[in-house]
Structures are given as C-alpha cells and as structure tokens.
Amino acid sequence: MEEQTILVEEKGVDERLDKALCSLLDISRKRARDLLDGEAVRVNGVLEKASYKVKAGDQITVSGAPMEETEVKPEDIPLDIVYEDEDVLVINKPRGMVVHPAPGHYSGTLVNALMFHCKDLSGINGVMRPGIVHRIDKDTSGLLVVCKNDLAHASLSEQLASKTAHRQYKAIVHHPFSHTFGTVNAPIGRDERNRQNMTVTAKNSKEAITHFEVLENFKNYAYIQCTLETGRTHQIRVHMQYIDHPIVGDPKYGPRKTLKTDGQLLHAYALEFIHPRTGEKMRFEAEEPPIFKEVLHKLESGEIE
Structure with missing residues (x-):
C-alpha cells in the first residue's frame, strides 16, 4: 500500500487532524474521514482522533493516499x-x-x-x-x-x-511613502468571507512580520525591498494591502485599477542560509524579471507617473 510522510511546517498547524489532512493532501473531508476511520493515518507514529490539534513539527504518515498523489x-x-x-x-x-x-x-x-x-x-x-x-x-x-x-x-x-535563514524581496507598490523604513507586525489568517484569500485578522491567525525599506518613490508608486521575519501564505501581498500600498499587478490583493503586468510585481531577489552539511553561510541574489525591470524603467523615466 502506498505510504507517505508529511512534515507539518505551516499549512495545517492548529487545525483539527481531519481538516488538516484536506489541505495537506488536497483531498475531500470524506476522504480524510475514511483514512482516519481506516486507521491509515498516524501522527508521530501514533493513531490520533480526527479532533487532534495538529502542531508544527508533527510527522503525519498516511497509508493509501489518493491516486493523484502517485501520478x-x-x-x-x-x-x-x-x-x-x-x-x-x-x-x-x-x-x-x-x-x-x-x-x-x-x-x-x-x-x-x-x-x-x-x-x-x-x-x-x-x-x-x-x-x-x-x-x-x-x-x-x-x-x-x-x-x-x-x-x-x-x-x-x-x-x-x-529565523536564521533570510529571504528578501523587491516589489513595486501603489502610492509613495512618507518614510524610508517600516515594519508591519500584523497577524495573518484565512479570510472567512473568501477562503481563497488571506487577511490580517486576530481570529485563527499566526504572527506575521514584514520589514521594508523604500528604495525609490515615484508620483503614484514606490519601489521597495522587503525582508521576511515570518513566512505566512501571501504575507508581503497581504501586508502591503493592509498598509494601503498594494503590490502593482496583484490580481488578488491589488486595486482594480492597476498596471497590466500579468501578475504581481514581487520578486524574491535574495536568499541566505547556513549550508546544512558544511556550516558555511551562503547568500544568493537574482535580478528582477524583464517585466519588473520594464515597469521600473518607465517609472524612472516618467513614462509612467
């Protein structure tokens, strides 16, 4: 019988086991219940009830996973x-x-x-x-x-x-800033009105911290750098919307009237971590994609105000 083990990192944390299985395996609630009723799920090697609250670091082993999982x-x-x-x-x-x-x-x-x-x-x-x-x-x-x-x-x-590994992003957002540095410390959870979206909320949320620096202001936009202290789903996009500086081109969290960029102008440009075997500190950087550079050039030249 097919078996797989999932290490719980963010998705599923603090949820009931049956609900967490739905999101972790992309399966229906009925399929999750069937797996639990059939004793096909173990958490850290132990059979748990559907009501078990999943914790970060749990290892969930599932036997008889959906066929899609093997394809x-x-x-x-x-x-x-x-x-x-x-x-x-x-x-x-x-x-x-x-x-x-x-x-x-x-x-x-x-x-x-x-x-x-x-x-x-x-x-x-x-x-x-x-x-x-x-x-x-x-x-x-x-x-x-x-x-x-x-x-x-x-x-x-x-x-x-x-938080010893570091991720830095660059973004173009709506509206210039009146300050150069800032931190958004606002918890993020699922939007109850639209379960496909995340939002700043005190209900069923997790700590979320984003630091940002303004690299350049324009008339109606700004070019910024963000450093993640936490890594929640859609974190930068949600936080920038929360402080009224939504990311340009963001179809989910941006305004209806935004630049046509086929997606948000958000780029993970730097990554730092300690090598797991050698202990060496490693840093990597990557240039922004062409559409990002094109919009930035138009802003700098005044073609876009």
Missing part, C-alpha cells in the same frame, strides 16, 4: 539553477510557474521539472512536494532552496522556523 511525473522543463551540490539546489523560479502539484496544476510545476533534473529529493513532505522547504506564489519570481535529502530538509526547515 506526479518528471517533465523536461528548463530550470534556472543558481547553485547545486549534493545537498541543495537554489532555483530562480520564473513568473507563472507553480511550485508543486495541486488540483488544477498536476503538470508544468517546479516539482515536475525537479524530478526530471534530479533523481534524489528529500521525501519529508511527501510525493507531491519532494524537496520543497518553502514556496513562492505562482506569479512571484525569484529564489527558493530545494533539498536533495532529509538531512538538508530538516536543517533548512529549522533555519526558517528559527
């Missing part, structure tokens, strides 16, 4: 590999690429490409997310680290949790 196929998709060794890869993900398979995106993802390029990827997060320690949104470009083995995965997960 992720390697695909010969070009990868922009910034760095690679026996333990990790650093990838510069293009805009428009989904990181891992999910309903509606079972092919063309970064995971499909990684499976073709690399035969060894960490298995901690199951067959749908091999090697994936952290994610960036489909239309966000830039750097992310991928782990080839469980040793590297455990190390990078711990670094992200303890």
